[in-house]
Amino acid sequence: MGKGFFRRGEIVWHTVPAAPSRQVGRGTGLRAVLKGNAEENKTGAIVAHTKQRILIAGGAGYIGSQMALMLAEAGHDVVVLDNLVSGHADAVAVSGARLVTGDIGDAALVGWLLDEVRPDAVLHFAALIEAGQSVQESERYLENNHRRTLVFLDALTARNVPPPLVFSSTAAIYGEPQTVPIPEDHPAKPINPYGQSKLLVEQALATRAESHGLRWAALRYFNAAGADPEARLGERHEPETHLIPLALHTILGKRAEMLVNGKDYDTPDGTCIRDYVHVTDLCRAHLLALEHLREGGESGAFNLGGGEGRSVLEVLRTVERVTDKALPVRHGPRRPGDPARLVADIGKAKRVLGWEPALSDLDTIVEHAWAWEKKRPG
Numbered sequence: 001m002g003k004g005f006f007r008r009g010e011i012v013w014h015t016v017p018a019a020p021s022r023q024v025g026r027g028t029g030l031r032a033v034l035k036g037n038a039e040e041n042k043t044g045a046i047v048a049h050t051k052q053r054i055l056i057a058g059g060a061g062y063i064g065s066q067m068a069l070m071l072a073e074a075g076h077d078v079v080v081l082d083n084l085v086s087g088h089a090d091a092v093a094v095s096g097a098r099l100v101t102g103d104i105g106d107a108a109l110v111g112w113l114l115d116e117v118r119p120d121a122v123l124h125f126a127a128l129i130e131a132g133q134s135v136q137e138s139e140r141y142l143e144n145n146h147r148r149t150l151v152f153l154d155a156l157t158a159r160n161v162p163p164p165l166v167f168s169s170t171a172a173i174y175g176e177p178q179t180v181p182i183p184e185d186h187p188a189k190p191i192n193p194y195g196q197s198k199l200l201v202e203q204a205l206a207t208r209a210e211s212h213g214l215r216w217a218a219l220r221y222f223n224a225a226g227a228d229p230e231a232r233l234g235e236r237h238e239p240e241t242h243l244i245p246l247a248l249h250t251i252l253g254k255r256a257e258m259l260v261n262g263k264d265y266d267t268p269d270g271t272c273i274r275d276y277v278h279v280t281d282l283c284r285a286h287l288l289a290l291e292h293l294r295e296g297g298e299s300g301a302f303n304l305g306g307g308e309g310r311s312v313l314e315v316l317r318t319v320e321r322v323t324d325k326a327l328p329v330r331h332g333p334r335r336p337g338d339p340a341r342l343v344a345d346i347g348k349a350k351r352v353l354g355w356e357p358a359l360s361d362l363d364t365i366v367e368h369a370w371a372w373e374k375k376r377p378g
């Protein structure tokens, strides 16, 4: 199913799975997520008692499509709005969610969609996501990520009671860290237009809470990684810039070598340290954030990371171990604007949302990403 298959605004009714049959996760958090609203069946799958209607903007992308799958498997009714600028219609088909092709900045379309769907909650993943590219294309990033989100928010807050909104924010809003691990109240001084666009949206959310009673959570992801544990979905960015898929593409011979940017940082092995969080853990945090808002919890921002920092070389060694193949590595100079360490303080998400990363150890992340890379389309 290629891009352009659907007309703008056309709703495609995929077959909705008759009953949730897959395990979406056990234990920490998930029972709390759907408290009073779900139970675990014999296979451990979460079965919703009350079907909710959820609108996912940007649900054809890497994280949003995984979210759609998790919600569909919990028995909810999911509609995706995505302009497919970087998403994939076939990724939406995996969940059986309905896809509406269109832009979050199209006021008429969004207004119509909200009338049709009457969502109980909205998840907003839609964005251009390349920090480096945003430096060259700052106007495009601010237009797409910030101004079009304002149009989207206008449509949401035009409703009597705006549905609660969970927004995908990013560690890039902090800029150069002054303290590591980084807490939510760390100064927000983004150093690229991508981070700036996300910070502007967070500020708009706070304003709409005051003016229209919008309830919101901004989830500041650090490095999203890994893939669906059953390898049905995973990363498909074009161009790919993320470390783990790049290393796996090199193992598969799609790239000649793995470039490491800088080996003279003030870290134990000289390479940058980042905080990797499994995509399934991110999705579980969205469910918890929705539940938090539904129960009248305070709106605000939450860091989401795996809870520990890993160096570039540690990641590459894990890739070699999991794939049982040697990785051709070349060491290059530092990239401008790359801090030595970016690690999240995830205490607030644990304390307030009851979230705990369950799959974010590096071995599991790389194993799931590898299983996906071996079978992914395109």
Ligand SMILES: NC(=O)c1ccc[n+]([C@@H]2O[C@H](COP(=O)([O-])OP(=O)(O)OC[C@H]3O[C@@H](n4cnc5c(N)ncnc54)[C@H](O)[C@@H]3O)[C@@H](O)[C@H]2O)c1
Residues within 6 Å of the ligand: 057, 058, 059, 060, 061, 062, 063, 064, 081, 082, 083, 084, 085, 086, 087, 088, 102, 103, 104, 105, 124, 125, 126, 127, 128, 129, 144, 148, 168, 169, 170, 171, 220, 221, 222, 223, 224, 225, 236, 237
């Ligand atoms: N991947 C990461 O490591 C990471 C880290 C921090 C934050 N985030 C944020 O998480 C979200 C999802 O990231 P991802 O990795 O899944 O990216 P992605 O590029 O795979 O998905 C983004 C989706 O949004 C859609 N989209 C973009 N602009 C749109 C618009 N104007 N209208 C409608 N649809 C639009 C794209 O077609 C795509 O399907 C983004 O907001 C991103 O900024 C991602």
